[in-house]
Ligand SMILES: Nc1ncnc2c1ncn2[C@@H]1O[C@H](COP(=O)(O)OP(=O)(O)O)[C@@H](O)[C@H]1O
Ligand SMILES: Cc1ncsc1CCOP(=O)(O)O
């Protein structure tokens with residue numbers, strides 16, 4: 001984890017941004033527990049258009065969290081299913097030629113339906129076609145963006161969001177439609193702290209388009225960061241074994257969509273991050289390698305309780321009101 005203490009959009013140092021502990025009786029903890037229980041009780045469907053490396057883990061993780069899964073690559077089918085699914089997940093990890101037109105069209109249809117969806121911008125910044133696909137989401141954006149730090153920084157660059165300079169040295173430069181100056185592949189090359197400003201600005205951008213004007217950005221890493229643009233939450237813990245299986249981030253996106261099916265975007269992102277931290281800690285105990293870790297992780301997703309998830313260590317810090325005027329016009333211009 002970064003020890004960087006450079007200033008950021010909150011007017012704080014990186015160290016101060018770690019915030020104060022979220023009180024045990026904070027209403028957000030009750031919302032997290034409610035979302036976890038509601039998924040287990042109502043088995044909501046969150047459909048996925050996701051990469052074919054990790055598609056199986058995404059579906060299994062959604063099932064283990066208590067939801068149901070349906071995977072598709074056919075645009076008409078996605079739109080038809082959106083009428084019955086409570087949320088949709090789009091992950092651009094593996095690209096096929098038809099994705100270039102299909103994904104923008106799907107996003108516009110979901111927007112017209114006011115249908116909530118989660119984007120995982122896997123490997124954002126790699127290649128012109130991937131950037132063009134991600135650019136197409138700019139005018140029909142998701143309700144939640146979930147990615148690693150490098151992907152969030154790169155996507156902010158692709159969308160031309162005006163990210164304050166603290167993030168600029170890591171590549172989120174306003175005006176670069178091609179994204180990060182440091183291609184990251186599917187793994188992060190930046191730490192979570194360095195994506196803080198990009199995440200805040202992006203969340204404010206998303207909520208201008210979101211159902212009920214509520215949106216969130218989730219940045220994963222050793223300590224996860226979740227923000228709705230007003231408040232920054234940090235969720236420490238988990239296991240570094242998560243970096244030794246493919247699909248930890250992809251399946252986190254899928255489970256975030258599962259929670260989005262029953263909860264507001266901020267609560268959905270927090271619940272998914274906390275579930276993953278508790279489940280990966282449980283899975284790592286006594287595991288002998290990545291293979292058994294993945295199996296144990298699925299079991300743990302099933303076994304971790306709503307109370308354990310809601311009681312997770314979480315710190316919170318507010319973004320100053322003076323910084324709260326970001327709109328689509330000021331967050332970035334086409
Ligand atoms: N060093 C780490 N220690 C603990 N948990 C981690 C670590 N790195 C990643 N994770 C967890 O792994 C999951 C996937 O995150 P990440 O590896 O950042 O995504 P991606 O696979 O998309 O790069 C998240 O739940 C995150 O909290
Ligand atoms: C290896 C790989 N290549 C294209 S998508 C993908 C999976 C990435 O999964 P995750 O981001 O969850 O590690």
Ligand SMILES: [Mg+2]
Nearest residue numbers: 122186249250
């Ligand atoms: Mg990923």
